[in-house]
Amino acid sequence: MSDPFLHNLLSIEDLGEEGIAKVIALADVFAEVNKRAIPKVPALRGKTVALAFFEDSTRTRLSFETAARRLSADTITLGKTGSSLNKGESIRDTVRTLEAIGADCLVIRHPCAGVPEQVARWTNISVVNAGDGWHEHPTQALIDCYTLVNMRRLGWPEEDVTGNSRTSESLGSQGESPSPREHAPEELPLRGIKIGIVGDIKHSRVARSDSIAFSRLGAQVVLVSTPPLLPTSLSFWPVEVVHDLDSVIGDLDVLYLLRIQTERGGGRVIPTLREYSLLYALNSSRRALLPRHALIMHPGPVNRGVEVSYDLVDAPSSLVLKQVANGVPIRMAVLYMLLAASGGLQLDSDASLSTAMTHVETGEWMAYSEDTEHRSSGSSTPSVSGQAGERAGV
Amino acid sequence: MVLRLPLFLVRQVNEPVSEVLIRGGTVVDSTGTKRADVLISGRRVSAVEEGILPPKGVLVLEADGCIVSPGLVDLHAHLREPGMEEAESIETATRQAALGGYTAVVAMPNTNPPIDSAAVVREVREIAKHAMAEVVPAGAITHARAGERLAPMAEMAKLGVTMFTDDGDPLQDPQLMRLALEYSVGLGVTIAQHCEDRFLANGGLVHEGAWSSKLGLPGVPSVAEETMVSRDILLAKVTGGRLHLLHLSTAGSIDLLVKAKKEGVTVSAEVTPHHISLTDASLVGYDPVFKVNPPLRDRRDVVALHQGLSSSVIDAIATDHAPHPPESKEVPFDQAAWGMIGLQTALAVALTVMGKKELPHVKDAAIDPSSFRSPGSSTGAGGDLVISSNVIGGQSVSPTRGAQIQVASPEQQLSFPELLSLMSWKPARIARLFPRHGGPVERGAWANLCVIDPYAKWTVEANDLASKSRNTPFNGMELMGKVRHTLFMGDPVVIDGIAQR
Numbered sequence: 001m002s003d004p005f006l007h008n009l010l011s012i013e014d015l016g017e018e019g020i021a022k023v024i025a026l027a028d029v030f031a032e033v034n035k036r037a038i039p040k041v042p043a044l045r046g047k048t049v050a051l052a053f054f055e056d057s058t059r060t061r062l063s064f065e066t067a068a069r070r071l072s073a074d075t076i077t078l079g080k081t082g083s084s085l086n087k088g089e090s091i092r093d094t095v096r097t098l099e100a101i102g103a104d105c106l107v108i109r110h111p112c113a114g115v116p117e118q119v120a121r122w123t124n125i126s127v128v129n130a131g132d133g134w135h136e137h138p139t140q141a142l143i144d145c146y147t148l149v150n151m152r153r154l155g156w157p158e159e160d161v162t163g164n165s166r167t168s169e170s171l172g173s174q175g176e177s178p179s180p181r182e183h184a185p186e187e188l189p190l191r192g193i194k195i196g197i198v199g200d201i202k203h204s205r206v207a208r209s210d211s212i213a214f215s216r217l218g219a220q221v222v223l224v225s226t227p228p229l230l231p232t233s234l235s236f237w238p239v240e241v242v243h244d245l246d247s248v249i250g251d252l253d254v255l256y257l258l259r260i261q262t263e264r265g266g267g268r269v270i271p272t273l274r275e276y277s278l279l280y281a282l283n284s285s286r287r288a289l290l291p292r293h294a295l296i297m298h299p300g301p302v303n304r305g306v307e308v309s310y311d312l313v314d315a316p317s318s319l320v321l322k323q324v325a326n327g328v329p330i331r332m333a334v335l336y337m338l339l340a341a342s343g344g345l346q347l348d349s350d351a352s353l354s355t356a357m358t359h360v361e362t363g364e365w366m367a368y369s370e371d372t373e374h375r376s377s378g379s380s381t382p383s384v385s386g387q388a389g390e391r392a393g394v
Numbered sequence: 395m396v397l398r399l400p401l402f403l404v405r406q407v408n409e410p411v412s413e414v415l416i417r418g419g420t421v422v423d424s425t426g427t428k429r430a431d432v433l434i435s436g437r438r439v440s441a442v443e444e445g446i447l448p449p450k451g452v453l454v455l456e457a458d459g460c461i462v463s464p465g466l467v468d469l470h471a472h473l474r475e476p477g478m479e480e481a482e483s484i485e486t487a488t489r490q491a492a493l494g495g496y497t498a499v500v501a502m503p504n505t506n507p508p509i510d511s512a513a514v515v516r517e518v519r520e521i522a523k524h525a526m527a528e529v530v531p532a533g534a535i536t537h538a539r540a541g542e543r544l545a546p547m548a549e550m551a552k553l554g555v556t557m558f559t560d561d562g563d564p565l566q567d568p569q570l571m572r573l574a575l576e577y578s579v580g581l582g583v584t585i586a587q588h589c590e591d592r593f594l595a596n597g598g599l600v601h602e603g604a605w606s607s608k609l610g611l612p613g614v615p616s617v618a619e620e621t622m623v624s625r626d627i628l629l630a631k632v633t634g635g636r637l638h639l640l641h642l643s644t645a646g647s648i649d650l651l652v653k654a655k656k657e658g659v660t661v662s663a664e665v666t667p668h669h670i671s672l673t674d675a676s677l678v679g680y681d682p683v684f685k686v687n688p689p690l691r692d693r694r695d696v697v698a699l700h701q702g703l704s705s706s707v708i709d710a711i712a713t714d715h716a717p718h719p720p721e722s723k724e725v726p727f728d729q730a731a732w733g734m735i736g737l738q739t740a741l742a743v744a745l746t747v748m749g750k751k752e753l754p755h756v757k758d759a760a761i762d763p764s765s766f767r768s769p770g771s772s773t774g775a776g777g778d779l780v781i782s783s784n785v786i787g788g789q790s791v792s793p794t795r796g797a798q799i800q801v802a803s804p805e806q807q808l809s810f811p812e813l814l815s816l817m818s819w820k821p822a823r824i825a826r827l828f829p830r831h832g833g834p835v836e837r838g839a840w841a842n843l844c845v846i847d848p849y850a851k852w853t854v855e856a857n858d859l860a861s862k863s864r865n866t867p868f869n870g871m872e873l874m875g876k877v878r879h880t881l882f883m884g885d886p887v888v889i890d891g892i893a894q895r
Contacts, residue, residue: 034812082840091725091726113609113611114727115727132610133728134612135611205610208608208610231606232606235607236604236607370411
């Protein structure tokens with residue numbers, strides 16, 4: 001957006017379409033690292049990533065932690081229990097304590113919307129929103145974009161990537177599906193794709209971040225839900241709305257399912273979970289209405305039998321585990337962007353991306369081993385000594 | 395009308411200087427506007443005429459280019475004492491009141507203990523004995539403000555309490571509300587309601603609309619307020635009780651009020667400075683300083699409030715001054731306390747938003763009106779002053795980002811007498827303080843007065859306000875209109891913008 005330096009990732013709107021493309025390009029680099037026998041690079045050695053999760057999380061916390069460690073950062077973890085918050089310390093003081101201890105970055109999840117934004121005002125260290133109330137979950141949106149862009153690179157939807165090829169000829173001329181690095185900026189990587197986000201939209205931070213990110217990348221987003229599970233006003237949302245899933249399901253390239261957020265009051269809205277399934281679940285009869293090439297996504301955790309029938313989670317057209325797997329390289333990319341590039345990633349230049357590429361291509365980021373000390377003392381690797389001066393200057 | 399003067403008016407300390415002359419101003423009151431000096435002897439006004447020669451030993455307060463008005467009356471302030479003195483005290487609240495031009499404030503009963511018995515009424519009066527403005531306790535409608543059974547209203551009414559409310563915890567039970575209104579008829583008091591149906595509000599934190607949907611914060615729908623406005627108007631109609639609607643915030647509420655007044659229901663209503671000046675776009679940065687109940691609404695609602703003020707259907711501007719210490723505001727939005735302070739900024743916000751940019755008679759004064767003109771402002775055909783648009787912003791209806799003061803359109807703007815009526819004599823009548831407060835500035839009147847420099851520009855600095863708390867939504871904003879002097883029962887409690895104690 002307007003600020004060329006990204007210091008925090010609080011909303012997916014902090015990244016323009018170019019920013020998203022840059023994260024995806026970086027994620028490619030780290031996906032390659034993840035395939036190595038020893039998937040670890042010293043890029044953030046000496047950095048400390050604090051993980052403060054004030055709400056339950058499995059995949060987000062684990063993948064952020066994995067991502068930080070694969071970049072050789074140290075992690076410190078703070079939960080809703082076992083911290084001084086239970087002794088009456090405020091979040092503000094807790095965050096300042098983390099900063100004083102020497103954390104370089106705070107990854108925060110909180111049940112109330114806006115907490116990452118407030119925290120970013122109280123601290124100088126980088127803040128990453130790992131989910132705040134109903135508001136946003138920007139790294140999930142990046143994961144979902146990355147997952148779909150990867151499918152396009154494989155030739156989907158024209159090519160048979162799931163065992164079902166698309167019969168329609170309606171898509172544009174992107175069959176070549178160049179990688180985003182080769183994309184001309186005006187060619188949006190998800191152009192021509194229609195994505196239906198189905199279920200409890202109102203209480204879903206994933207729906208908020210995803211609708212912005214998908215439409216930034218050129219996709220058409222349709223929200224499918226019943227009015228009480230939709231936001232009251234959609235004037236800031238780049239989407240269209242449909243109440244009847246069956247009326248639109250035949251046009252979808254991607255069916256993005258959401259969990260009903262019973263812990264946020266979603267359960268009160270629909271009389272029974274059976275009724276929710278009746279209206280919005282993906283079952284085999286509804287699968288038959290979905291185009292053969294269409295993909296199924298879900299941010300997890302999946303409630304099998306509620307929003308999607310048991311078998312379809314594991315069907316070839318389901319991207320659920322790919323989404324989870326992509327969590328690590330995407331979060332490595334985000335942490336690298338915020339912490340390795342001095343003062344944050346410069347979104348309007350390719351500097352940090354090319355640095356990262358150089359590191360990989362010249363073998364400077366070798367598998368982590370005994371001689372890493374020696375290798376990382378090279379000038380271009382973001383090393384402890386290289387960062388010390390900058391940190392002292394903060 | 396029988397005037398009940400509280401005991402504290404017999405003061406032992408801080409005896410006022412015997413004579414004060416307010417010189418060179420334009421007197422604006424409920425009877426009209428005229429150029430006049432005002433001489434105060436003791437606690438009362440002794441002369442109002444042009445060119446009074448200062449008697450020997452008199453304190454002269456200059457009022458060139460200023461308005462001399464009856465003191466302002468706030469129908470709605472949370473003074474936090476007794477019980478929450480870390481947020482505010484009667485002393486600090488009334489100092490702000492004096493600095494804001496108020497000579498009387500109605501103290502809301504949600505203290506600890508609440509003002510739900512004669513004993514607490516007496517205690518508040520006792521603490522307020524030496525305050526810088528008259529503190530007028532409002533009583534709770536129900537015992538402990540719990541909404542379950544009536545508080546001893548008659549006992550409190552006997553001590554002079556004229557307004558009863560469970561503000562902050564709106565009375566939900568319709569049967570109890572009917573009972574309170576019926577009972578109030580016999581006592582000749584007013585029932586004031588914070589209109590909010592708690593079921594429809596459903597735990598919402600901000601106005602339900604475009605911004606709540608964007609920010610992912612649970613919304614309070616307008617209908618939560620309007621349902622209650624509608625219900626209570628119906629109950630006031632069947633009981634004949636006198637109903638005051640606190641801090642109305644939605645266009646729908648104003649429509650209901652218009653209809654009720656047409657039907658002759660005995661209902662009055664107030665709006666706050668923040669609801670007429672700010673929209674829910676202020677919430678963009680999730681700063682809990684903008685968390686208030688009722689919530690800041692959208693631009694259409696703000697315009698409807700401007701319309702309601704300009705058509706006189708709304709009776710008063712009241713602050714809902716609600717101080718909170720920083721530790722109650724620097725927390726996640728859902729945990730943050732509701733409310734904002736306002737006593738010291740109310741008049742300036744009202745003038746900035748609603749004031750017609752002209753001052754009759756200023757041109758007759760011995761000053762150059764052009765010296766009041768702000769840079770970039772334009773003058774109308776009659777040489778009238780126009781507030782420059784850089785103060786303003788947000789004239790458009792499109793969604794704007796961030797906190798910006800929404801200025802009323804020119805046809806909705808009010809003259810100074812109209813505006814001051816909403817902040818002085820009309821609320822004074824609602825609180826039964828007229829004419830001790832809000833009465834005409836004439837020989838023999840109680841000397842509760844304020845002197846306003848209507849075109850003085852100033853920037854709000856939260857740290858410079860006299861509150862113990864800093865939760866003003868106007869921090870850093872430029873406002874127009876400043877209180878220069880305030881006299882409370884003849885005592886010049888504020889001189890040249892400086893509190894005298």
